[in-house]
Amino acid sequence: MKKILVLNGSPKNENSSTLTVTKAFVDGLIESGEYEVEYVNLSSLNIKPCTGCLSCWGRTAGECVIKNDDIPSFKAKIEEADIFIESYPLFFFGMPGTMKVFTDRMLSMMNTYRGQGAPEDGKSFHGIRNPKPERRFVIISSCAYTEASTIYEPLKMQYDYICGKGEYTFIGVPQLKTLIDLKNEKKITRYLSKFKEAGIEFAKNGKLSKETEDNLLKPPFTESGYKVFLDNFWTEEEEKGKNLK
Numbered sequence: 001m002k003k004i005l006v007l008n009g010s011p012k013n014e015n016s017s018t019l020t021v022t023k024a025f026v027d028g029l030i031e032s033g034e035y036e037v038e039y040v041n042l043s044s045l046n047i048k049p050c051t052g053c054l055s056c057w058g059r060t061a062g063e064c065v066i067k068n069d070d071i072p073s074f075k076a077k078i079e080e081a082d083i084f085i086e087s088y089p090l091f092f093f094g095m096p097g098t099m100k101v102f103t104d105r106m107l108s109m110m111n112t113y114r115g116q117g118a119p120e121d122g123k124s125f126h127g128i129r130n131p132k133p134e135r136r137f138v139i140i141s142s143c144a145y146t147e148a149s150t151i152y153e154p155l156k157m158q159y160d161y162i163c164g165k166g167e168y169t170f171i172g173v174p175q176l177k178t179l180i181d182l183k184n185e186k187k188i189t190r191y192l193s194k195f196k197e198a199g200i201e202f203a204k205n206g207k208l209s210k211e212t213e214d215n216l217l218k219p220p221f222t223e224s225g226y227k228v229f230l231d232n233f234w235t236e237e238e239e240k241g242k243n244l245k
Helices: 018-029 071-080 099-109 153-163 178-182 185-204 210-216 223-244
Strands: 001-007 035-041 082-090 136-143 170-174
Touching: 001 018, 001 071, 018 035, 018 082, 018 136, 018 170, 018 178, 018 185, 035 071, 071 099, 136 153, 136 178, 170 185, 170 210, 178 185, 178 223, 185 210
Parallel strands: 001 035, 001 082, 082 136, 136 170
Antiparallel strands: none
């Protein structure tokens, strides 16, 4: 069986709205009968911050000097996986802090920087050390915004430098928490079905078509309707705050 490794980077663990979408996508992958999946909550891992010593680029090339946490064993899982999925909500136009700590510790997977200029053809800035061409990397991230096509640009730029453009699949999911919180099961089921279909497509082709990517980016609510909902929500929150004083 091929291996899917999912890293749930949400602080809410199993209550993550993003994970709901990720599981729908994974269900589509598994339907092919070729995959088995392992889910890992980032908050359950003991991960120490990178010290910036750069030994993984020199003295211990490819290996971090920090051995007394969970990164060595989890990195081994990544290297064994056929599909590695990072699942997390957007925090202040970027990844959550715990995900950034994890990402920093993946520096050992990058080739050593030797003064080379930034690539102009969209390739990885450093290049991946010991690449596994058949391995697929997927990021699934939800946000509260409507403008998903632009709101994720800062985050995607970071992955472009790390992996190279076109070397990973990015699935942005706008307005998701609101959809989940309203608990309209029919609407939620209908919305999640397109992510399961995307998983089926990914299992078959190893990638998503531009049409599918654009379809996944479509928010569940109209811009005007969503604005009314947010206005009402924050007004209620402000009133609750006044009552606490």
